[in-house]
Amino acid sequence: MAPAERIPYQCLSAVEAAALIRAEPELSLFDVRDLHSYRQEHLDGAMHLSEDRVPLWLGRLPKDKPVLIYCYHGNSSKTFAQMFSDFRFARVYSVDGGYRPLANALAEATAPDAAPSAELAAFLDEWRYPADDLEARGQHGLTPLMRAALQGRREMVRELLALGADIRARNDDGNTALWLACVSRDSGLVQDLIDAGIELDNRNDAGSTALMYTASSDRPELLKILLEAGADPQVRNFDDLRAVELAASRACLKLLRHTAD
Incomplete structure (x- = not known):
């Protein structure tokens, strides 16, 4: 045969x-x-x-x-x-x-045809981003989405997401908009990025995740949101430390105590 x-x-x-x-x-x-x-x-x-x-x-x-x-x-x-x-x-x-x-x-292929709002146009101009490039890099490699997240500009972040801004982009330190939103302490903004499908366990150039950052900077309200969304508490940074070992407060340690073993 x-x-x-x-x-x-x-x-x-x-x-x-x-x-x-x-x-x-x-x-x-x-x-x-x-x-x-x-x-x-x-x-x-x-x-x-x-x-x-x-x-x-x-x-x-x-x-x-x-x-x-x-x-x-x-x-x-x-x-x-x-x-x-x-x-x-x-x-x-x-x-x-x-x-x-x-x-x-x-x-x-999926770039949107919608024009930015007047508020977003002013924001882009303020930070010297090209009006026609939502993925342009500014200081420290921040895209407009990252800059808006860092400043806690929730409505701006929502508009950028609707216009197709890349949630996978990483800045010069390897952080995404999720990390920067955690810096801003805006829990609603963090949830918006999670709902948009941003990577929960992105590791920056030090091997650290947003979960580690919220634990080490005493942000239990954000730590809880990330854990409930499925962020992995067992990820280790390049110093071989997990979020539980970086917890800066009793509140953060309490949220992570089930991961200590």
Whole structure:
């Protein structure tokens, strides 16, 4: 008996992959970078995939549904795409160039047409951000969203989120708008960012998370919000310390006591 014909996977450019993501609601999207990078940032709807979990998905997914895989630069994704193709998945795609070009292509494709309000325009002008670039970087690498979060400008943050500002962006220290909102102590603003899907366990350049910051700076009201949203208290910073070991007050320690063991 002749062997079954191999079904080849296809390589797509970032622009082609972005178009596929928008057009295929049943697409299975996989991120095959290391878990730390995935937790730092990933595409909406992307599932982390490691080699040891491939058999699980091979047995779970319908073989007639599309599968799109991205990695750092478009090399490892080909290896994973071949695995799916070898098991006769009909439509398997690897993204040339990897995560960053694909994320940029998706951002450009979904850029909103709405103009900023007069208040937001004045804010952008005050901080010398270009009026047509919501991802522009200012002092310390802060985007407009980060700057508004740092200042506790909740309505400004809400407008920027509605206009499509990138909640995954990190400043020069590796912090996202969530950390900066915690600095502002505005619990409503923190909740808005959580509701928008911001990464809860982003680790900055010191390996610290927003949860660690709220514990170490005695912000129990924000610590509680983060814990209830699912922030991981077991994450360790680069000094091998968890949030419970950084708690600056009895109130924070009480909230984290169940994580001490």
